[in-house]
Amino acid sequence: EPEVTQTPSHQVTQMGQEVILRCVPISNHLYFYWYRQILGQKVEFLVSFYNNEISEKSEIFDDQFSVERPDGSNFTLKIRSTKLEDSAMYFCASSTRDRGDEQFFGPGTRLTVL
Amino acid sequence: AQSVTQLGSHVSVSEGALVLLRCNYSSSVPPYLFWYVQYPNQGLQLLLKYTSAATLVKGINGFEAEFKKSETSFHLTKPSAHMSDAAEYFCAVTLKAAGNKLTFGGGTRVLVKP
Numbered sequence: 001e002p003e004v005t006q007t008p009s010h011q012v013t014q015m016g017q018e019v020i021l022r023c024v025p026i027s028n029h030l031y032f033y034w035y036r037q038i039l040g041q042k043v044e045f046l047v048s049f050y051n052n053e054i055s056e057k058s059e060i061f062d063d064q065f066s067v068e069r070p071d072g073s074n075f076t077l078k079i080r081s082t083k084l085e086d087s088a089m090y091f092c093a094s095s096t097r098d099r100g101d102e103q104f105f106g107p108g109t110r111l112t113v114l
Numbered sequence: 115a116q117s118v119t120q121l122g123s124h125v126s127v128s129e130g131a132l133v134l135l136r137c138n139y140s141s142s143v144p145p146y147l148f149w150y151v152q153y154p155n156q157g158l159q160l161l162l163k164y165t166s167a168a169t170l171v172k173g174i175n176g177f178e179a180e181f182k183k184s185e186t187s188f189h190l191t192k193p194s195a196h197m198s199d200a201a202e203y204f205c206a207v208t209l210k211a212a213g214n215k216l217t218f219g220g221g222t223r224v225l226v227k228p
Contacts, residue, residue, distance in 0.1 A: 004157065031214060043158075043204060043218040056215055091157060095214065100146035100165040103216060105157035 002026040004106035006092050012112045013082055021077045021109045023092030032075045033093040033103060034067065036060070043091065049075065082113045116141040116207045120219035128227050133192040135222050137179075137205030140186065147188040148206045148216065149179055158204065164188060175199070200226045 005024045013019050025032050034046040047057045049067050066078045075094075079086055089110050093103040121136040139145055146165050150158040162173025169181045175198075179190045188205060205219040 033214075033216075035216070035218075042220050043206075043216075045215045045217065048215060058215075093158075100163070100208065101214065102148075102160045102163060103214070105150075105159070107155065107157040 002104075004092055004094055004104050006090075006106035006109050008109060009107065010110045010112070012114065015084055015113055016081050019079050019082055019111065021079075021090050021092075021111070023075045023077075023106055024073050025075055025092065025094030026104055027073070029094035029096050029104070031055075031095045031097065031101075031103075032067075032069070033095075034077045035091045035093065035105075036088040037091070037108075038085075038088040046077070079111075082111075084113050087111060087113045116145065116209055116217045118205050118207050118217055118219035120203075120205050120222050122222055123220060124223045124225065126225045126227060127195045129197055130194050133177075133190075133195045133199060133224065135190040135203050135205075135224070137188045137190065137219055138186055139188060139205075139207045141207060141209055143209050145207045145209055147179075147181060148208075149173065149177070149188075149190050150204045150206060152202045152204065152221075154201075161190070161203070195224075195226050197226050197228065200224055 007022045032049040037043045047061045048055045064080045089108045091108045092106040095101040095103045117140045119138045148163045149161040162171045164181045172178045177192045202223045204221045206216040
């Protein structure tokens with residue numbers, strides 16, 4: 001069964017460093033998403049991506065964040081200069097279309113900023 | 115704007131007993147509603163979704179949920195709990211008039227006692 005994969009599963013970084021979280025969405029999906037979950041808090045939407053551009057982003061997704069689909073398979077989230085409060089579980093998701101279609105989630109990357 | 119409230123962050127049930135997880139939503143336009151389950155160290159998996167067809171929705175693993183517009187609720191039930199149902203459950207909403215951003219509730223962790 002097709003699945004969304006994410007690497008790495010854990011990432012530890014120093015404050016101020018850049019990190020790139022990688023995702024491989026399901027191959028025939030067209031819509032891609034990033035969510036995050038700070039420990040003990042709700043899962044929060046960060047950004048959605050379609051046709052090589054951002055279709056929607058939250059207030060959390062400021063200039064420190066960027067997304068890219070560098071090739072036909074990977075979807076990345078970059079944090080340019082990490083802060084302590086960026087420590088969270090980051091989930092990638094994909095769907096075939098929008099407006100009520102199921103989003104398939106990856107297992108997540110746990111980011112720890114020291 | 116949309117929001118989701120899940121009543122009870124932890125629920126404990128005996129094996130074989132009814133599982134009832136409560137979800138109330140707030141939205142200004144007709145919603146799509148979802149229940150996701152997260153097992154330890156795994157991503158979010160869709161249990162079921164409501165997209166304006168039948169108000170009683172059946173999902174995987176014996177779960178079902180009923181959409182009640184008058185009560186703005188989408189409670190999740192399973193008649194007989196199994197040990198394998200121990201997990202965290204998330205209710206989520208997205209709006210038909212907007213993009214596919216999921217707004218999640220806080221989650222309910224289910225413990226099943228033998």
